[in-house]
Amino acid sequence: MDARRVGLFGSSQGGWIVPSAASRAPEAAFATLHSAPAVPIWRQNLDNVEHSMRADGYAEDAIRRAVALMDDLHALWRTGDGWEELAAAYRAAEGEPWLHYLGSMPNRPTPEQAARWRRNPDRELDRDPLPFLERTRCPVLALYGAEDTIVAPEANADLLAAALRRGGNADVDVRVFAGADHLGVVRRDDGRRLAFGEATHVELAYFRAMADWLHRRLA
Numbered sequence: 001m002d003a004r005r006v007g008l009f010g011s012s013q014g015g016w017i018v019p020s021a022a023s024r025a026p027e028a029a030f031a032t033l034h035s036a037p038a039v040p041i042w043r044q045n046l047d048n049v050e051h052s053m054r055a056d057g058y059a060e061d062a063i064r065r066a067v068a069l070m071d072d073l074h075a076l077w078r079t080g081d082g083w084e085e086l087a088a089a090y091r092a093a094e095g096e097p098w099l100h101y102l103g104s105m106p107n108r109p110t111p112e113q114a115a116r117w118r119r120n121p122d123r124e125l126d127r128d129p130l131p132f133l134e135r136t137r138c139p140v141l142a143l144y145g146a147e148d149t150i151v152a153p154e155a156n157a158d159l160l161a162a163a164l165r166r167g168g169n170a171d172v173d174v175r176v177f178a179g180a181d182h183l184g185v186v187r188r189d190d191g192r193r194l195a196f197g198e199a200t201h202v203e204l205a206y207f208r209a210m211a212d213w214l215h216r217r218l219a
Contacts, residue, residue, distance in 0.1 A: 005029050005218045007138065010036060012151065012182065016129050023135035030217055032210060033142040035151045035182050038133065038160035042074050042125040044151065049101050051149040058098055066098045073102065074125055080114025133160060134167030141173045141213045143206060145180030173213060177206055 007030035010018030015036020022031045037044045049070050053063045072086050083106075090105040109117070142160055144153035153176045161174045177184065184206045 003027070007031060007214075010034070012036070015151070016041070016127070019129050019132035019136050022138055022140075023132045026137055028138045030139045030141070030214065031136065032214070033140065033160075034184065035144060035148055036142055036156065036160060037151050038129055038156040038163065040126055040128050042071075045074070046070055047152055047155050048150050051152045051155070052101055053098055055147075055149045062096070062098050065093070065096075066101055069093060070102050073106070076106065076109070077117060077125060080109050080117040083108045130159070130163045133163035136164060136167065137169055139171035139173075139217055140164055140169065141210065142175070143184065143210065144174070144176045145182060145184055146176050146178045147180060148182040150182040175209060180206060 004027075007028050008018045008022055008025075009032045010016075011034040015033050015038075018031050018033060018036070022028050039047070046067050049066050050063055053066060058066075069089055072082070072089060076082050076086050087105060087108075090099075093099050142157065144151070144157050146153060157174050157176060161172055164172045
């Protein structure tokens, strides 16, 4: 194996891990990112709720309520406190069609778990990927789907590119594919996701872009 041709690939949550690894591995030949967040986990969680609900046609008032409840959930995870208040808010929202965007109500944390959350100095929720992106020097290709509501490109793509370039990385290629979702695939006219093997021009262009980009740097 030629170590000079070894790089990194991360998809979705892997988009937080790859910059962390690449910033510590200057010998990496490349990094390819798929639907990669450029914001902390707490912000991406809120963006996911907001963009998903808006794409599904919810009114702005419902979106605000859901985002606020998601933020209350973050407060519990940060401090271990406020479970009773959060449970009451979940009960007040019971029956709302948007509640499933937040997931189920968490169990009451044990005293030990709550104490561990309070003294955690490096909370995953608040870890910012931008400093790692600023220290990433290898060539980077970042691919996004324009219809992605989980990691919306409008909230991440420009932020990711700016951080890389701010750190002095001159080989940055960020592309957004029309019609593609979080997995880089499209939906049929009847709304059903394409089955594996039913590749369209979007999927073919997506993987061809990655292959061509890698070939130019590694051939």
